[in-house]
Amino acid sequence: MSLLRVVGRPMLASMFVAGGLESVRHPQHVAPAAEPVVRPVADRVPLLPDSTEQSVRLNGAVQVAAGLLLATGRMPRSAALALAVTLVPTTLAGHRFWEEEDPEQRVQQRIHFLKNLAMLGGLLIAAGDTGGAPSLLWRSRHAARGLRREAHLAQRSFRAGARPAAAAGRIRAALPH
Known part of the structure; x- marks a missing residue:
């Protein structure tokens, strides 16, 4: 395995493990922001929990598990894909810069939105990375x-x-x- 993969995967995964642990431990901190995204999705997907806090907790648990798998190089492509799937609702719920009235908050939320977009790009690259082996x-x-x-x-x-x-x-x- 290349040095870039050995170093890059844990670096990419670190944000998800830390953020996922926070969501698992304290879902009430992000549940109000997640409500506008969780409710429509939970109404359409019967497998998801009805409670926003439980959905936040589930999203966090997936991020922790997939982040650890990515960091350790175990099933890295599947783990990166799972993280990419969890990042979309997280970004849409947490960084709605277009709804911010305060110009400073709008700038901060846009920066976080773009950061998550960049991480999504990295995850998509990691999900397609075959480690040098033919696909x-x-x-x-x-x-x-x-x-x-x-x-x-x-x-x-x-x-x-x-x-x-x-x-x-x-x-x-x-x-x-």
């Missing part, structure tokens, strides 16, 4: 190309072997019995 898509395309090549060679080989047999059959048919 599953590349391997399947490569295998299909190899199968096509082998089938073509088998067909040519069959035809090459069939020509002399066909010629021998024609000669045999032409000979008197």
Whole structure:
């Protein structure tokens, strides 16, 4: 594994582990801000808890678990994808800069919004990082190309072997019995 992955993954994960722990321990601190985002989503997704505090706690638990997996390099692509999924509602709930009246608060919230957007980009890159190994898509395309090549060679080989047999059959048919 490259040094960039060894160092970069825990750095990226640190924010989620810390923030997730805070959400698990004290969901009441962020529940009021999360309400406008959680309520419409919870109404459409029956698996989510009805309580905003429980949804915040669940989001935090996913962030802690996925953050630890990403930091340790265990299932890093799945962990990065899970973190990306949790970051979207977190950002929409916590950094609604377009609703701020105070210009200073608007600037701060926009900075945090853009920071989360940058982290989302990093997570999407991490989710697509195969660690230098070919991706599953590349391997399947490569295998299909190899199968096509082998089938073509088998067909040519069959035809090459069939020509002399066909010629021998024609000669045999032409000979008197």
